[in-house]
Amino acid sequence: LTYKIFIWLVIYDIINIRNLLDRKTYHVPSLACVLCQDQTEETSLHLLWCFPFALLCWDSIAPHPRGISTMGNIMIIKDHLSCPFAIKIIIMGCWHIWMMRNNLIFNNTRPRFITWKAQMNKDLKLLLNRIKDRYREDFSNWINTYMSSS
Numbered sequence: 001l002t003y004k005i006f007i008w009l010v011i012y013d014i015i016n017i018r019n020l021l022d023r024k025t026y027h028v029p030s031l032a033c034v035l036c037q038d039q040t041e042e043t044s045l046h047l048l049w050c051f052p053f054a055l056l057c058w059d060s061i062a063p064h065p066r067g068i069s070t071m072g073n074i075m076i077i078k079d080h081l082s083c084p085f086a087i088k089i090i091i092m093g094c095w096h097i098w099m100m101r102n103n104l105i106f107n108n109t110r111p112r113f114i115t116w117k118a119q120m121n122k123d124l125k126l127l128l129n130r131i132k133d134r135y136r137e138d139f140s141n142w143i144n145t146y147m148s149s150s
Helices: 002-011 018-023 044-050 052-059 070-081 086-107 113-128 133-146
Strands: none
Touching (some): 002 086, 044 052, 044 086
C-alpha cells in the first residue's frame, strides 16, 4: 500500500521535495537538488527521471527512457518492458531512487547503483510472493536477468 500511495504522490507531483516545499511557501535554504553538483532545481521529474543516478538505474532496466513528464517516462518504460508486471517494477524503481535521496539527507549515505539494485532485487523478490501464479515464473526470470548482482 505504501508504494501505491507513493506513486500516486509522484504522478500528482506532490512528493516532499524542495520544489514542492517552495510552492507551499515553506522556506528552504536552496531549491537545488541535494544529489547534484550543478545546482539543478529539485523537482520530481529531475529526481526520479533526469538526474544522472536515476538515468543509470533506468538504463539498467529500459535503456534510454526519455519522456518530458513523469507519466511519459512511466509509459515509455512500461512499453519497453512489455510485461504485465511492468508497473510494479517502475513503482519499485522510483521508490528506491527516492530512498537513495532520503538516505543522503537523513543518513549522509551517498547513492550507489549497486545498493539501489540490491534493494530492488530484495523487494521484487518479496513481491514475487504476491504476484499472480500465471506471471510468477516470468517475473522471477525478469528479476534474475535484470536484478542479479553482476
